[in-house]
Amino acid sequence: MDGLSGQAGRIECLWQQFFSDPSHCAEKRNSRFPEYKHKTAKRVLWIQNRFNPPWVHARLAAMVKCQEEGEAGVSTPEISGRVVRMEQLWHEFFSDPSQWWDNRFIKKSPKYPDFEHKSTHECLWIKGRLNPPWVKAKMATMALGHVQSGGGLRSRVPDSFGNGDNVSKLCQEGRLKEAMHMVELMVQQNVQAPINAYVGLLKGCARRKALAEGKQVHALIVKSGLDSDIFIGSTLVYMYAKCGSVLDARKVFNTMPAHNVFSWTAIISAYAEHGQGEEAIHLFQQMQQTGIAPDKVAFAVVLRACARIAALDQGKQLHSDVIKRGFESDVILGNTLIDMYAKCGRVLDARKVFNTMPEHNVFSWTAIISAYADNRQGEEVINLFQKMQQTGIAPDKVAFVVVLKACASIAALEKGKQLHFHIIESGYESDVIVGSALVDMYAKCGCIEDACEVFNKMKERDVVSWNAMIAGYTQQGLGKEALALYKQMKQEDVQPNNVTYVVLLNACACIAALEQGKQLHSSIIQSGFELDVIVGTALVDMYAKCGSIEHAYQVFDSMNERNVVSWTAMIAGYAQQGHGKEALTLLKQMQREGMKPNEVTYVSVLSACSHSGLVDEGRHLFGIMCKDHDVTPTLDHYSCMVDLMGRAGCLVEAEDFIKIMPIQPNAVVWMTLLGAARNHGHVEIGRRAFNCVVKLEPENAAAYVLLSNIYAAAGQKDEVAKIRKKMNDAGVKKVRGCSWIEVSNQVHAFIEGDAIHPQSKEIHAELDRLANLMKEAGCTADLSWVLHDVEDEEKENALCEHSEKLAIAFGLISTPPGTPIRIKKNLQLCGDCHNATKIISKIAKREIIARDANRFHHFKDGFCSCGDYW
Numbered sequence: 001m002d003g004l005s006g007q008a009g010r011i012e013c014l015w016q017q018f019f020s021d022p023s024h025c026a027e028k029r030n031s032r033f034p035e036y037k038h039k040t041a042k043r044v045l046w047i048q049n050r051f052n053p054p055w056v057h058a059r060l061a062a063m064v065k066c067q068e069e070g071e072a073g074v075s076t077p078e079i080s081g082r083v084v085r086m087e088q089l090w091h092e093f094f095s096d097p098s099q100w101w102d103n104r105f106i107k108k109s110p111k112y113p114d115f116e117h118k119s120t121h122e123c124l125w126i127k128g129r130l131n132p133p134w135v136k137a138k139m140a141t142m143a144l145g146h147v148q149s150g151g152g153l154r155s156r157v158p159d160s161f162g163n164g165d166n167v168s169k170l171c172q173e174g175r176l177k178e179a180m181h182m183v184e185l186m187v188q189q190n191v192q193a194p195i196n197a198y199v200g201l202l203k204g205c206a207r208r209k210a211l212a213e214g215k216q217v218h219a220l221i222v223k224s225g226l227d228s229d230i231f232i233g234s235t236l237v238y239m240y241a242k243c244g245s246v247l248d249a250r251k252v253f254n255t256m257p258a259h260n261v262f263s264w265t266a267i268i269s270a271y272a273e274h275g276q277g278e279e280a281i282h283l284f285q286q287m288q289q290t291g292i293a294p295d296k297v298a299f300a301v302v303l304r305a306c307a308r309i310a311a312l313d314q315g316k317q318l319h320s321d322v323i324k325r326g327f328e329s330d331v332i333l334g335n336t337l338i339d340m341y342a343k344c345g346r347v348l349d350a351r352k353v354f355n356t357m358p359e360h361n362v363f364s365w366t367a368i369i370s371a372y373a374d375n376r377q378g379e380e381v382i383n384l385f386q387k388m389q390q391t392g393i394a395p396d397k398v399a400f401v402v403v404l405k406a407c408a409s410i411a412a413l414e415k416g417k418q419l420h421f422h423i424i425e426s427g428y429e430s431d432v433i434v435g436s437a438l439v440d441m442y443a444k445c446g447c448i449e450d451a452c453e454v455f456n457k458m459k460e461r462d463v464v465s466w467n468a469m470i471a472g473y474t475q476q477g478l479g480k481e482a483l484a485l486y487k488q489m490k491q492e493d494v495q496p497n498n499v500t501y502v503v504l505l506n507a508c509a510c511i512a513a514l515e516q517g518k519q520l521h522s523s524i525i526q527s528g529f530e531l532d533v534i535v536g537t538a539l540v541d542m543y544a545k546c547g548s549i550e551h552a553y554q555v556f557d558s559m560n561e562r563n564v565v566s567w568t569a570m571i572a573g574y575a576q577q578g579h580g581k582e583a584l585t586l587l588k589q590m591q592r593e594g595m596k597p598n599e600v601t602y603v604s605v606l607s608a609c610s611h612s613g614l615v616d617e618g619r620h621l622f623g624i625m626c627k628d629h630d631v632t633p634t635l636d637h638y639s640c641m642v643d644l645m646g647r648a649g650c651l652v653e654a655e656d657f658i659k660i661m662p663i664q665p666n667a668v669v670w671m672t673l674l675g676a677a678r679n680h681g682h683v684e685i686g687r688r689a690f691n692c693v694v695k696l697e698p699e700n701a702a703a704y705v706l707l708s709n710i711y712a713a714a715g716q717k718d719e720v721a722k723i724r725k726k727m728n729d730a731g732v733k734k735v736r737g738c739s740w741i742e743v744s745n746q747v748h749a750f751i752e753g754d755a756i757h758p759q760s761k762e763i764h765a766e767l768d769r770l771a772n773l774m775k776e777a778g779c780t781a782d783l784s785w786v787l788h789d790v791e792d793e794e795k796e797n798a799l800c801e802h803s804e805k806l807a808i809a810f811g812l813i814s815t816p817p818g819t820p821i822r823i824k825k826n827l828q829l830c831g832d833c834h835n836a837t838k839i840i841s842k843i844a845k846r847e848i849i850a851r852d853a854n855r856f857h858h859f860k861d862g863f864c865s866c867g868d869y870w
Contacts, residue, residue: 011051014043019059086130089122094138100124104185167197176204176213187220195232198224202235206242214239218252230256234263241270259290265298272301277309294321296330303336307343315340319353329358335367342371360391366399373402378410389422397428404437408444416441432458436465443472463497471503477826479511479740480747496523498532505538509545511740511747512824512851517542519745521555533559537566544573547822547849547856564598572604577856578866580612599631606640610647611855611866618644639669646676651685667696671703675828678706678713686710701727701734702827739803739825743814750806759810766809770840779839804833804850812844820847828852838862 018025018036025036025045034044046052047060093100093115100115104126113123125131126139167179179201186193198221205214218227218236226232233256240249249270256263264287272280284302287294294302299322306315319337327333334357341350350371357364365388372380385403388395395403400423407416420438428434435458442451455461455469466489473482486504489496496504501524508517521539529535536559543552556562556570567590574583587605590597597605602625609618622641625631638661645654654673658665670692677686686707693703704727711719727734737752750757757763804825811821829837829852841848842862850857858865 008051012053014045015056087132089124090135167200198232199235202239206239209243211243214243228257230258230260234266237266246270246274261292261295265301269301272305277305280305281314296327296333299333300336303340307340310344312344331359331361335363338367338371342374347371347375362393362396370402373406378406381406382415397431397434400428400434401437404441408441411445413445430459432460432462436468439468448472448476463494466494467499467503474503474507474510477510479507482507498529498535501529501535502538505542509542512546512822513742513747514546515742515745517546531560533561533563537569540569549573549577564595567595568601568604575604575608578611580608580614583608602631603636610640610644615644615648635666639672642669642672646673649680651676651682655685667693674706678710681713683710683714699732701732737803737827739807739823741807741811741823750803752803753801754806762813763806763809766813773843774839777839802833822849824851828854838864
């Protein structure tokens with residue numbers, strides 16, 4: 001209470017000082033400031049302060065009354081003199097308003113004068129306290145005179161308003177609200193704003209996609225009676241289209257009393273830009289039927305519509321019309337025709353247009369370069385880029401990005417590095433789009449360190465940049481690093497988009513990080529991306545590749561929209577699990593729902609048949625794929641068929657099948673046969689398959705290992721030694737096995753012979769314990785899987801050091817008893833590890849899910865889901 005009383009007393013003292021001499025206090029400038037502030041002491045007073053004493057309000061009321069007769073603290077003669085001068089200025093203004101600037105429509109604060117003399121710069125305020133009483137009435141008369149005669153004030157107001165340029169300037173500066181306020185004032189004062197003013201406002205709304213503001217401008221236009229103006233109507237159509245409201249655009253178009261080529265082009269563009277190319281083409285034809293000839297812009301718009309929907313026939317007809325109209329030499333139309341043909345897959349036609357163009361600019365070169373890039377002709381993209389530079393045309397950032405993507409697609413690292421040098425010379429290195437393309441190029445060329453260097457040097461990084469770097473890690477099999485980068489991305493408050501989630505889900509799939517995949521699934525739901533068909537498909541793929549086929553199907557079954565990729569992902573999931581019958585059932589369901597399988601779908605379902613021993617079903621599918629579904633077999637399909645026959649033990653048939661293939665078999669096809677020969681112990685076919693592999697890929701280490709296993713299983717030790725020497729002489733090094741396991745949301749990686757893990761001692765102790773238990777159970781090591789010519793004891797030790805066994809042992813000591821263990825390996829499980837894991841699952845009473853390079857194995861109670869058919 002004492003504090004409050006003290007403050008009230010101080011306030012009363014300040015008010016007494018104020019009333020003794022108000023001239024020492026400055027009045028407030030806006031609502032956030034105190035009403036009065038002492039000019040020297042800087043003390044402040046608020047009229048509405050709850051500590052004000054009761055007498056203050058009475059004194060303030062008396063003071064206001066005095067101010068109506070003369071300002072407080074100012075002598076009466078001085079006030080009278082200022083009133084007289086003000087009256088003189090108003091007489092001068094009304095005698096010739098054209099000599100005064102009208103600032104009412106550009107005022108930013110009440111302090112700014114309403115009128116300013118053009119030569120003397122004396123100022124007038126309409127709401128000034130010293131204005132004589134007759135001024136207000138005179139101002140009203142002037143406004144009335146303007147409404148009745150259409151002249152008067154109108155001829156003078158545009159001195160500051162001009163022909164609408166001020167509004168346009170404000171709109172260009174992003175000051176849309178100020179521009180709208182200016183026009184609203186004119187409408188309120190019955191002053192007709194110029195058409196350019198409304199056009200400027202509408203274009204400003206279009207640029208900012210400000211639909212609500214655009215509708216307000218539309219209302220002002222209707223109120224002003226300008227809605228029948230063809231230019232205004234066309235701009236309204238344009239505004240609504242840019243703001244995403246095609247229906248409003250069409251309503252305006254339909255109510256227009258007349259149309260010109262600009263209004264037709266605006267509505268055609270509205271449909272073209274919003275994915276309704278067919279309607280855009282129809283409207284273009286309708287325009288011609290009304291007798292309005294299309295101009296260059298109209299042709300460009302409708303050609304873009306054809307490009308978006310790949311309407312080649314209509315595009316060709318338009319090309320013919322362009323020539324008939326004499327527009328074929330127009331560089332913009334030429335560029336658009338190149339793009340149209342490219343989007344329709346007709347790159348040669350695009351090249352013909354380019355070659356016949358009388359002149360090329362940077363956009364022409366970029367268009368033809370993009371045409372080849374879209375059709376995956378990376379070498380030609382690079383050649384064209386070099387020709388472009390030779391002509392003296394400097395590439396823009398779009399051209400650089402296109403060529404970088406081409407380098408990435410064909411892993412042209414040296415070309416990419418040269419391009420990086422040109423980018424630095426051109427000053428585009430700091431551009432975020434170019435920087436992201438550089439990161440992507442280095443990553444896809446296998447130079448993850450260079451990608452990191454570019455990424456870390458980028459001054460500005462958007463979500464595309466982060467996506468490129470995360471994808472780079474994922475593509476190189478570095479899923480752990482990709483997930484770590486995502487955490488850093490969140491710390492820097494960059495919001496992920498649907499592409500981010502797809503890339504991250506691929507990273508989880510890459511290293512079988514199921515728990516982190518589930519957390520991402522939760523984030524996807526919170527972000528509202530679960531309805532995105534691409535994200536949904538990535539979720540199906542992630543769950544399937546992490547061994548949770550039940551979760552994969554739950555996501556698949558709940559998807560509102562499913563495309564051929566979604567169906568294929570689910571079928572591939574069943575194939576990896578060895579669920580061939582389920583894959584075939586899903587294929588039939590897919591076809592019943594009107595979805596046509598593509599070549600990738602058939603690869604997945606043939607693989608499912610192969611892993612499930614469904615030989616007859618696979619043969620039947622291969623036949624109808626070619627005959628009934630018009631799918632031309634690729635090397636992947638032929639490889640699946642070789643695998644199907646080879647796993648079933650039909651090795652001779654498989655070899656004969658390769659010999660009659662209409663396309664040249666690659667190393668993958670022969671490796672498939674070699675793997676089958678290893679599984680069935682067929683030495684001669686294995687030797688022939690090996691010779692074919694090394695002829696195509698001399699450094700294929702897996703081929704040497706498989707043939708060595710065949711010889712070892714057949715007891716041909718001399719041949720084992722020979723193959724080992726041949727491998728050493730050729731400088732071929734065996735790819736080291738690597739396995740991953742996720743424990744407590746952290747992914748642990750193990751390589752063959754790993755001893756660097758922090759819990760290495762405990763892991764090896766667990767392996768020793770398991771080895772003793774397996775021997776007691778009668779399980780002996782299969783030494784044929786060891787390539788080196790060493791003693792049996794050393795071979796046993798080497799088998800114990802396989803990465804999958806290290807990962808399983810770590811899982812056993814790091815997770816609660818009874819919980820499943822999930823691992824992933826970069827290579828195929830060796831036979832010894834497969835047999836050992838079956839026994840471990842029984843001894844430890846654990847389910848062990850292992851995903852190798854080919855498929856999933858679910859080990860439980862001493863059995864594997866593959867039925868030893870892998």
